[in-house]
Every structure is written in C-alpha cells, then in structure tokens.
Amino acid sequence: MSLNAGIVGVGQTPFVSRRTDVTYPELVREAAVIAMADAGVTMAEVDAVVFPLAPDALIGVGNGERWCVEALGATGKPFLRVNNGGATGMTAVQAAYLHVASGLFDVVLVAGADRVSESGSAQSVLNKMWDVAYERPYPLNTITMLALSAVRYMHLHGADERDFARVTVKNRRHAARNPFAHLRTPITEDEVLATRVLSWPIKLGDACPSSTGGAAVVLMSERAARERGLDAAWIRGLGQNCETFWMNDRVGPRTLGDHGDADALAVAFDRAYAMAGITDPAAQVDVAEIYAPFSSVEPHVIEAAGLCPKGTATARLADGAFTFGGGTAVVNPSGGVLCTNPIAVTGVVRAAEAALQVLGRAGDRQVPDASVAIASAIGGDHQFYATLVVADHLEGIPS
Amino acid sequence: MNPAVAVVGTHVSYLDDPDRNLEEVLFEASNATLAAAGITMDDVDAIVVSCTDQVDGRVIEGMVAAGPTGGVGRDLTITPSASEHAFVLGYLRLLAGLGSTGLGSTVLTMSWSKPSEGVDPRHAELVMAEPFLLRPLGMNLAIAAGLQASAYQAAHGGVAGPDAPAAGVVAWPLTRADLPGSADVVAGAVLTTEPGDRPATWIRGAGWASDRYELGERDLTRLAALGTAADTAYRAAGITDPAAAVDHAEVQRLSRVGLLAAYRELGLPPPDPEPEPLPEGVPAAGFVRLARAAAHGIAHPGTTTVGAALHGFAGQGAAVVVFGGRP
Numbered sequence: 001m002s003l004n005a006g007i008v009g010v011g012q013t014p015f016v017s018r019r020t021d022v023t024y025p026e027l028v029r030e031a032a033v034i035a036m037a038d039a040g041v042t043m044a045e046v047d048a049v050v051f052p053l054a055p056d057a058l059i060g061v062g063n064g065e066r067w068c069v070e071a072l073g074a075t076g077k078p079f080l081r082v083n084n085g086g087a088t089g090m091t092a093v094q095a096a097y098l099h100v101a102s103g104l105f106d107v108v109l110v111a112g113a114d115r116v117s118e119s120g121s122a123q124s125v126l127n128k129m130w131d132v133a134y135e136r137p138y139p140l141n142t143i144t145m146l147a148l149s150a151v152r153y154m155h156l157h158g159a160d161e162r163d164f165a166r167v168t169v170k171n172r173r174h175a176a177r178n179p180f181a182h183l184r185t186p187i188t189e190d191e192v193l194a195t196r197v198l199s200w201p202i203k204l205g206d207a208c209p210s211s212t213g214g215a216a217v218v219l220m221s222e223r224a225a226r227e228r229g230l231d232a233a234w235i236r237g238l239g240q241n242c243e244t245f246w247m248n249d250r251v252g253p254r255t256l257g258d259h260g261d262a263d264a265l266a267v268a269f270d271r272a273y274a275m276a277g278i279t280d281p282a283a284q285v286d287v288a289e290i291y292a293p294f295s296s297v298e299p300h301v302i303e304a305a306g307l308c309p310k311g312t313a314t315a316r317l318a319d320g321a322f323t324f325g326g327g328t329a330v331v332n333p334s335g336g337v338l339c340t341n342p343i344a345v346t347g348v349v350r351a352a353e354a355a356l357q358v359l360g361r362a363g364d365r366q367v368p369d370a371s372v373a374i375a376s377a378i379g380g381d382h383q384f385y386a387t388l389v390v391a392d393h394l395e396g397i398p399s
Numbered sequence: 400m401n402p403a404v405a406v407v408g409t410h411v412s413y414l415d416d417p418d419r420n421l422e423e424v425l426f427e428a429s430n431a432t433l434a435a436a437g438i439t440m441d442d443v444d445a446i447v448v449s450c451t452d453q454v455d456g457r458v459i460e461g462m463v464a465a466g467p468t469g470g471v472g473r474d475l476t477i478t479p480s481a482s483e484h485a486f487v488l489g490y491l492r493l494l495a496g497l498g499s500t501g502l503g504s505t506v507l508t509m510s511w512s513k514p515s516e517g518v519d520p521r522h523a524e525l526v527m528a529e530p531f532l533l534r535p536l537g538m539n540l541a542i543a544a545g546l547q548a549s550a551y552q553a554a555h556g557g558v559a560g561p562d563a564p565a566a567g568v569v570a571w572p573l574t575r576a577d578l579p580g581s582a583d584v585v586a587g588a589v590l591t592t593e594p595g596d597r598p599a600t601w602i603r604g605a606g607w608a609s610d611r612y613e614l615g616e617r618d619l620t621r622l623a624a625l626g627t628a629a630d631t632a633y634r635a636a637g638i639t640d641p642a643a644a645v646d647h648a649e650v651q652r653l654s655r656v657g658l659l660a661a662y663r664e665l666g667l668p669p670p671d672p673e674p675e676p677l678p679e680g681v682p683a684a685g686f687v688r689l690a691r692a693a694a695h696g697i698a699h700p701g702t703t704t705v706g707a708a709l710h711g712f713a714g715q716g717a718a719v720v721v722f723g724g725r726p
Binding site for chain 2: 053061066067077080091098132242
C-alpha cells in the first residue's frame, strides 16, 4: 500500500503578461516562498524538489531548472524535473506524490514558473513539437491543432460557436473572483463571438492568454502533517495516460482516438477514480479544476471526467450547469486555463486550486462545502493526460 | 512496508547510422530491453523516459517516444533534467507501491541521445548557460570540465594522460583524449517489484542530488552532488566501507580527471587499469552507466555493483544506485 500524502501548502504569484522586475529563478522562488510559508515549513525542512518546466525554448535556457537550484535553496537536495508539455505541472505533483508515497521523503516541494508571453513566439516554439518532415510544415501549432478538434466536436455532437463562447463567459465570470487570474474582466457571448478569428472556430475570445507567473505546492506525508497539526488536501487518486503522437492517427477509419473527444483523458480519469474509489463522479465530485486552454476543449474534458455523458456538456452548460449554484460540480471556479495559462505550472495551479477548495480556503471562489475535487492537465499535441483526485478526508468518498 | 524493486533486463546500443529514423531505433531498443527482461509490452504498466530537446532538435522530444516505446495507452513521464532521473522516477513509482492500487508493478525506463539529428552539440550546451553571465562567456561542458579538472589538479596533483602532448589542449588542462566523445545512443532498463524467477539484480539503495549552478560558488575540487548521492545510496544499502563492499562500479566520466574525482567521492580506489572510455559526451550517458551497472549485477549474482551518473556543468547533479542481492 502506498503511504498517504497530501498538499499542505500552495503558492501562486498573480499571473500577468509580463514581469520585468524578476529573473526566471527569482520568479520560481517567489512562488516557492509563498507555498512554504503557507505550509509553515522552511527550505531546510524540504526533503526533495520536483521542478515543472515544459519546453526549454519557452524560457530560452536549456535545462533551465538547473539555474534555479540556488534560488530555491535546494543545494544538496534531491532535485529532478519533469516535462510532459502542458501536463507538466500535474505530472510534477504526481512525481512529488511518488516521492512521499515511496517512504523516502516526508516533505516535497513542487515549484516552477513560466513566462510564456516573453518567449518571442510561443506558437512558433510549439510548432517544433511535430515531426520535422511530416506534420510540422502544415503548419500545426496548439491553436490550429485544437481548432481541428473543435470542428470535429461540432461535427460529432452538434455544437456551435455560441456553445463555446458560453464557456468563456462562465470562466471569465469565475476568474473575476480569483485575484491570481490573468484575464478577470467579464465578457458576453456576443463579445466573444465578435473577436477576431485565430483559426476557425477558435477566436481570440475563445483562447487562453500567454501568462507569466509562478506556482508551487508543498506535499507532505500523513505522519509529518499530523505531527505538525496541518490540514491537508489528501491525494486520493492519480492517473496518467498517453495518446498517439501523430495527429494523422486521430481521425478516420483507423483512428486510435477521435480528435473530437478526449477518450485517452477519460482513461486517465478512470485510473484516478479507481484508486480513489469514485464510481459516480457526477454525484461524488464537488469541484473540477480541468485543463482547457480553449473554450472548445472544456466540453469534452467535462465529458471525459464523467461529469456528464459524451456529447451533452454544451447543452448542460447552456442550462446553467457547472457553475456556482448550478446543482453540479463547479468546473473551473478559478476561471481555469482559459483565463490563466503559464504553461509549465498550469497543472500546478490546477492542483493548488483543487487543494484550496477542499481545504475551504479558496476565498471568493470557494465552492460551498467542497469535499472532493478533481484536477486534470493536458500536454503535448493533446497527447499527455494527467489527473488527480483530492479530498479533505482519508475515509471512503461518499456516493 | 514498501516493496523491493529489481532490475530484470537492460539494453544499451550505440548507433552507427545517423540516417536511421529516431522512432525506428527507439522501437528496436524498447523491444530489445523487454526481450532482455523476458517480458512483452503487455507486462509494462508505466514508462519513464529522458531525452533533451536541444540535443536532438525537437521541442518536447519525448512526445515522439510515445509510439515506439509502447507509451500509447500507458502512463508515460518525461524527465529531461537528467537521463538517470528516468531510472530514479521509475524506481520511486514502484517503491510507492502503486502496483498494490492496481496501477501496475513494472516500469520501462529509457533514455537516448541522437546528437546526429541536431546542430553542433556545443551550441546546445551554450544555451544551457544562463543568458546574463555564463552564456556571454561561452560556457560549455568541456570548459566546465576543464575548470573542474584544473581545480582538482591544484588540490591533488597532476594527472596528465600519456598522450596529452599529441592530443592538444581543448580546455586547459584537458586534451581531446581526456574528454568524452559523442555518439548516438539509446538505452533501456526494466524495473519491477515482481521479477519471478528471472535473473535480477535488486536496487539496494539510490541517491540523487544537485549542487549549485554557479561554478564560482562551488568547491570544484569536489563533485559534491555525487558525494551526497553516494552517501544516501550507501546508507540505504547498509554500506559503511564502499571500498570493501563494492565489487564493480560503472562511473560516468566527465573527463579523465573528473573520473578520478568521481571515484574519490564514491569512496572507491582509482580504477586500475583505467577503464576504456565510453562516448559519454551526451545526456543519455548517465542512464547508460546505471544500465551497465544493473546488467553487471544481473550477470554476476551475489555481487554489489554501483552505478554513478553525473549531469550539468562540471557535474552539478548526480545519482548513485547500488545493486545487489534481494534485500
């Protein structure tokens, strides 16, 4: 049996377009210091560090994690980095969980940062994910890739652009409650629909911002948390799954997974739910902090999470579900990735926000009586999927 | 009680045809690793890989690994911080006992470097340097190794190689022959909590650590991260006198002088005769050393074997794994 581990401290800097007052290591440190203070620990008490950093090219330094060792005060400590693209932050939290559950470490820090808007052309960098000879020249980037997914979802499930705009409206309304969110100004459906097209059907109003900021969480063993008298958001389940690298294998009679749906993500959720003992997520989950960088992504992620049947999320959203007072799990009460996307730590933010919810410390964005929260992240070309279940208790999750 | 973890199969191959497609060589190597372990992909629960974007010329280099390593439909994690970290994270996953929760008990770990696909590796090394101070200086791995070697020689005496005058100095006091060469390489290892009756070597202890990034802030006469990692691994393995307890060591060679510094940190006598150098000027070199150490342990039951890996400028980070009999 794995040893129990929980999130006992979180740290986020306010996410913005640009920070000229700090270097990259200083930005990482800023988030780490907040998280450690929140947990009531010092770096001397941290046994190991897991560093989330996605493509090196986005910060312009190869293996930039090594540059941050002193800033974190991690000299001499076990220190490793993961990079599963946009899923990196959540993969890092999972790696930290493995550190604690192994029994070798009691206190593990996950800390990182990104400065996406300061990387020159993030989409040019991300185009280099694809095979140099075959799919890179199309040209694919994360916007065009997910525009293809959106079109496919529309074809499969009868959704339209207004359905997607409705997602943005909900998340902006939520983000207005979150002092750390990057885009906090409420917007209407018509305003979203009137924004310029990036890659049809994705418009500027459907797209996440390029965010700069840092995020960190402190994980602790049950024994250490109890010794310190700390409340924890206990990690009850985790899962990962991987999709094919090739976009060409996502559609057609020999498809490995339809690009319009998120079946591979559903498998990752199933793995986490099996570990947590969740059999009916729509009834058992109170909060979902899910990774959806474009409005068109959120419906199929909601479905993959089992919060409603496949193809029904847009109709449920139109009926007022998945928001405060909607009678369902609240999806992205923080505003989600659509309002804040510092790629390397976006998954850390999802885990942090889920933890704050079950700890009852989410401020104006608190979902009343939240006890069980899920979080997810997606990386690569919609290829790497990571999921997490956290709860305010270690007993069975009520159905 | 955390489960014990064994290595049941390894594979290392150096590639002599730069035109071979990366996916093809990964597919062949993953299959060779599984064959060495006597298992198939159906037996694998999770995969951890390590590779470096800058060396191979692809952003999120590990994405391409999904198919050829069997990652599609499985839990796949990429650890670009060091090749040896793929091995370490695979070990932690099993030690955490996720198998008992239904998430599996066998992990395929892999690492590769294919510098023939990229530009001059020194360009990739240059962008490893932070942009404010080190990069304008032109820092790369050879220069860092030279600084480390000169500090070590100042503290412990000259250790010039026999062919130094002919080889010419690259980064004083190191010659071309003192520095590791480069090659395309791919390696794998299968870790499991359930080896059955397969030949196996058990992980008796593992440690990993990172030193400061700034070379000027370090004591370059030492490889401090390696010393810390070794202390942790030896303590876990119950080794108090490594010189007496260790039968065989596979130690990554940053340079000819760096190798002596590494043996000193490991508490082992200098190798005699000096081992034949491997092409270790690539990020996968650390993983290769761990795989070779595990392979030696599998082939020589009852022995205690140490694998030592280094990464970053002048060995900023390190990992040490002790292999031996069932705990």
